[in-house]
Amino acid sequence: MTDGRIGLARKGAVLTVTNNDPATRNALGWEFYDGFREIVEEAADDPRTRAIVLTGAGGFFCSGGNVAVLAERAKASHAVRRASVEKLHGMIRAMRACPKPIVAAIEGGAAGAGVSMALACDLIVAARDAYLSVAYVRIGLTPDGGATAMLARALPRALVAEMVMTGDRVSVERLHPLGLVNRLTNPGAALAEAEALAARLADGPPEALAAGKSLISEAAEAPFDTQLNSEAAAIAEALGGAEAAEGIAAFLEKRKPRW
Template sequence: MIETKKEGAVLVVINSAPETRNALTPDFYSGFRELLETAHDDPSVAAIVLTGAGNFFCSGGNVAGLKARTSMNEAERRQGIDKLHGMISAMRACPKPIVAAIEGGAAGAGVSMALACDMIVAAKDAYFSVAYVKIGLTPDGGATAFLARSLPRQLVNELCLTGDRVNVQRLHDLGMINRIVEAGEALDAAEEIAHRLASGPGQSMARIKSLVDAGATNDLETQLDLEAQSMAASFGTPEGAEGIAAFLEKRKANFRPATDDEVGDA
């Protein structure tokens, strides 16, 4: 079940299945993907916060549901995996910044979902667990891609080959977690970040998301060309004009005049 609430220009999305520690389902894959696609073109949404109900972020796939896949043929097995991957791709394609708020822990595909966000806030007692190996499976959801871009190979192997829990403080020290907070404070801290991002230049941030993703795999010359294209385009936007004018006039830039929906929420 997906719950949402709107706070100004920030959309808070809650994976709400606390009885399974918010295990992922095909309905969640499609439902969250639809929310992202709607938010893509909604000017009243400037940032998104993703969290889980019941003081736990996400336990990954429902193991009872996974058991049914063992009797399917390979094409049928791929269908469920492709739905997960479609959701992950939609998260990366969404031009609005997504901030994860993690209480308790993230396991399996829950790790992939957290890493697909643009920033991560975690309670200091939370953990990550890529535990597929413990049930004879291999990671999906982009886990190996995200981890390999964020952590040393030896630690990625430790996570994936042992399936052991890794405390978020260790991941924070290595730069994979943006902020560590006291237990119970992750959502508030994530919303604070999201509101700050929501007041920024949306087109510029969408381009930055795209550049950062491309920069992980592009060679230098290709990336320089993309940066040049993006910078040249940004100079010609109202955001660029406003930002430069505000800097020269020594005032705070107003990148996002409130929409009618936001005025109504106020």
């Protein structure tokens, strides 16, 4: 089904969300920030949804902030400008906090805040001819949406500096060997591959996946010993739960687990 600016489609336990404004190459704005955040927060509590795929209409993932809108916003007060950024950041926080895995399907490219949105997903599937461009500097701006935090944790400093300071397009074929992109596909096939990957995740144990996502987020900041304690607490809790009981029984009985 579709809901105007944001398209929704369900295949079993996988919810595919389409950023649907091809005329602007799916530029971002308040309507999308609020709408996608609401979808993610509802999906977090919806047992029908076990994984989310995020893609863009018209063969392009997302061009970032609408420059025409930014030109108008530049005339507003600092408080209004800051409130706009917080809309984006609220959406990014919701994506990172969501216990369900989110998979980005990138065709064409992602620029500006579109890069931040892609990085906020848990996994990235991209067509081989796609690119990422942290394009802010080209119009005299600095990154937002967590781009510098996520890139700095994933890539060598020199490459992050190149992306942030030049705004140049960096091909996903360059980023894939570095681990930023999980899967490469032929052009036009990213969505199908992302949905297949999401379906595989949706077939897994939801509580264990949610706990794993939380541990990954904590690990970026936590001291090693603190992370060991978090892992110990998580696995001790999981071992006494229904998912572990089913998973262990299925392994011993040589059958597929029923989550």
